[in-house]
Amino acid sequence: MTQPDPNSASAVQRWARNEADRTAVVYEDTAISYGELAAGVRETAALLKSGGLRTGDRVAWLGRNSASLLRTALAALHLGAIFVPLNWRLAGPELRELIEDSGVHTLLAEDEFRPTVDDIATGLPLRRHLLVDTDPHAPLAGEVPPRWTRLSTARATASAPEPAAVGFDDPALLVYTSGSTGRAKGVVITHGNLLWHDIATTAVIDSRLSDTALVVAPMFHIAGLNGFTLGTLAHGGTVVVRRAFDAERALADLVTHRVANLVAVPAVYSALAQVPGFGRADLSALRTALIGGAPVPPALVKEYTVRGIPLRQAWGLTETAPLAAILPLPLVGSHPAAAGHALPHTEVRLTDPATRARITEAGVDGEIEVRGPQVFREYWNDPEATRRAKDEAGWFRSGDIGRFDEQGLLYVVDRLKDVIISGGENIYPAEVERLLAEYPGVREAAVVGMPHARWGETPVAVVCREGEGDLTVADVRAFAGGRLARYKIPTAVVAHPLLPRTGSGKVDKPALRSWLEKKGWDAWKAGVRQGD
Known part of the structure; x- marks a missing residue:
């Protein structure tokens, strides 16, 4: 019995054969049909293969959302290679760690992020640097160093093969976690x-x-x-x-x-x-x-x-x-x-x-x-x-x-990892955040654990609020109305105009803790435990 083909690239090619004119992608108001997408995937796959890319090698992308990203991802899967989407918000040393860890063979980057790569290029295992200059929404902004090959001038020396025969357990993507609590994991x-x-x-x-x-x-x-x-x-x-x-x-x-x-x-x-x-x-x-x-x-x-x-x-x-x-x-x-x-x-x-x-x-x-x-x-x-x-x-x-x-x-x-242990009691920030989100005028809230000499940690709320006046611990205690145990109520409430976020849209709590420390947490934390 023939095993089903799990390769996502194969599905795109099938749709192109059967309904080539069907719209696959709308990118910045440009419609791309399945026929056009499939052709672009085959062309990119041929280009990657001509550069020595083989089954199991890693292809990395450093750039914003785009049709080129999708073509590159599908081309990597087409060849049985592994696609590595890199977080463009990371600093150079962080990107270097991911590129070294994954052993990237070929990197495609938009010009906006090329200087970051150039700063860390020495000693990297990269065998090929491809600069994406074919997207009008990601134009070039300067001279291109010789290590880079422009995508517009790169030429494949052979045609693309059929989509690789891959098994269910063969790797397709290598996606790195945020690494907010330590080394990022692939x-x-x-x-x-x-x-x-x-x-x-x-x-x-x-x-x-x-x-x-x-x-x-x-x-x-x-x-x-x-x-x-x-x-x-x-x-x-x-x-x-x-x-x-x-x-x-x-x-x-x-x-x-x-x-x-x-x-x-x-x-x-x-x-x-x-x-x-x-x-x-x-x-x-x-x-x-x-x-x-x-x-x-x-x-x-x-x-x-x-x-x-x-x-x-x-x-x-x-x-x-x-x-x-x-x-x-x-x-x-x-x-x-x-x-x-x-x-x-x-x-x-x-x-x-x-x-x-x-x-x-x-x-x-x-x-x-x-x-x-x-x-x-x-x-x-x-x-x-x-x-x-x-x-x-x-x-x-x-x-x-x-x-x-x-x-x-x-x-x-x-x-x-976000659980706050205060005086031996477990406090789940999400539970407190849900209650704070119900307070009139609060657009959003985040609760983090901060050091406390007596309790080990103490919950501190950071809120974005509309209207006049600061929200106080007394206000929160009155609003909670018995819905939260006393030890769960934040011992300090701090206003913030816009909560910092990670690339996935989640509140960046390590950044909030750093912000609180910079505001002088050590100087004013002793008085925050109101009523205790």
Whole structure:
């Protein structure tokens, strides 16, 4: 029996043979058909192969979202190589670490980021530097050093082969985690992970052929590259790609392109709702609106519900490619805060973080573990990290804390690494943040643990608030009204005009802690424990 072909590049070529004129990508208002996309993939694959790229070699991309990024990713998969999307927000030394760790063979970069590469180029294992000068939205801005070959002048010496015959366990992507708590880890996503993720998500959403998906996340993150992107192309749909997120333009895209599927963090949905005209915009085509990656304010869910758009919570990580659980559509109204049930073919359980004893009781917190065909293969060149994260039975320790309710619905409480231990008590910042988000005028809030001489750590809230007057600890205590234990209430509330964010749109808590330290935390922390 012939094994099914899991290669995403093969699917694009099939659509090109059968319906070449169907629109595959809309990039900055330029429509690209499947025929054009497939031809571009073959041309890029031939160019990469002519440079010595072989099966299993790594191809890296350093640039913003673009059609060229998608062509390069698919060309790498076409050849059986591994695509490495690099975070363009990283500093030179951070990029150097990733390039060295992954052993990149060929790097494609936009001119905006070429100087960063030039600064770190000495001693790098790169065998080929390709400068992307074929995108009018990413023009050249100066002289090009001799190490770079312009994409417009590079020529292939042979035609592209047929898409490589790959197995389900063969690596397709190497996506690096943020590294906010230490060294970034390279997550190996296989062709099978991508295919099974598509199969599982399609089974629980109202997916149709030729659906349109809007990409609002950077495609150096798995949510941007594979949230709906590769799956939509595998189904013959259309992917709308913008180089960067702009709320007004994104709202216009949802209307103009009749977008059916969107996955985004709460900050994106909040920004869309604040655009003038949001209430009048025709969003009737938007059937699947998935939200996750950060605590979801109840007011935001209500705002979209009024518009007739149910925001369905979803949960996952880079290691789950990215989704592992989605809230069923009929339960959005009654359980808006739940992450739902595991995807088909996927198992989710809770364990004690210290002992890994199974937790089966409802309402008891534990570490979320996942097992399924979309769970990553390994951490690149890091067998010890892989061993700590995945056991021999295939269970992956997510590092997230969750609980099940009486109906078996999963609720994500917080990241294990973000838990604040104050006076021996565990405080989950997400729980406090959800309450603060309900306070009148608070646009968003983040809670971090800061050092305290007596308690070890103490919770500090950083809030963005509209209107006059600062929010105080007394205000929060009165508003909580018995909904939070006293030890969970922040001992300081600090105003911030705009919370810093990571590339994936999540609040950057290490940056917030640094900001608090620079404000003189050591000088004023002694008096923050009001009433204790």
